[in-house]
Amino acid sequence: xxxxxxxxxxxxxxxxxxxxxxxxxxxxxxxxxxxxxxxxxxxxxxxxxxxxxxxxxxxxxxxxxxxxxxxxxxxxxxxxxxxxxxxxxxxxxxxxxxxxxxxxxxxxxxxxxxxxxxxxxxxxxxxxxxxxxxxxx
Numbered sequence: 001x002x003x004x005x006x007x008x009x010x011x012x013x014x015x016x017x018x019x020x021x022x023x024x025x026x027x028x029x030x031x032x033x034x035x036x037x038x039x040x041x042x043x044x045x046x047x048x049x050x051x052x053x054x055x056x057x058x059x060x061x062x063x064x065x066x067x068x069x070x071x072x073x074x075x076x077x078x079x080x081x082x083x084x085x086x087x088x089x090x091x092x093x094x095x096x097x098x099x100x101x102x103x104x105x106x107x108x109x110x111x112x113x114x115x116x117x118x119x120x121x122x123x124x125x126x127x128x129x130x131x132x133x134x135x136x137x
Contacts (some may be wrong), residue, residue, distance in 0.1 A: 019050035028091050029067065044093070047113045048086075054115065056108055061099040063106070065115065089101045098122055 033043045046054065046067050053068040068090045097106075100122030107118040 013068045026071075028068075029065070029093050031093065039118060040097075042095075042115075042117040042119070044115040044117070045113065046110075046115055046120065049113065051110045054110060056106070056115075056117070058097070058101065058103050059095060061096060061101070063097050063101075063117075063119070064092060066090060 013135045029044055029046065031042060034041045042064065048069055053070065055064075055066045057064045057066075069087050097119055101119060105120050105122075109116045
């Protein structure tokens with residue numbers, strides 16, 4: 001039921017990112033997914049993210065999780081950075097949860113930099129058995 005659609009980074013992306021100073025976001029949004037009899041339990045690491053900078057949206061059977069990391073300056077100009085490695089920007093993960101799951105079905109809780117989601121299993125309707133009509137002749 002769960003299919004993760006992650007953005008694959010290739011060698012060209014890595015070279016462009018390093019040339020233009022872009023940050024590697026692969027260390028963000030690590031996610032554990034556990035299947036239970038009732039559904040799926042997710043735990044997603046979001047260090048440094050505030051609850052108000054986090055969104056979860058359900059659309060067309062896909063669950064979109066977005067987080068914005070902001071590193072604000074403290075207002076002091078006591079020097080300049082020689083290197084900045086902490087990510088600043090928005091990251092996003094997408095999970096297919098099926099068309100039967102509704103927004104009201106999903107439970108979310110954010111605690112200590114971890115987003116916890118509970119997604120119930122929805123039964124797929126049984127396929128109707130074919131009822132063929134005998135053709136004589």
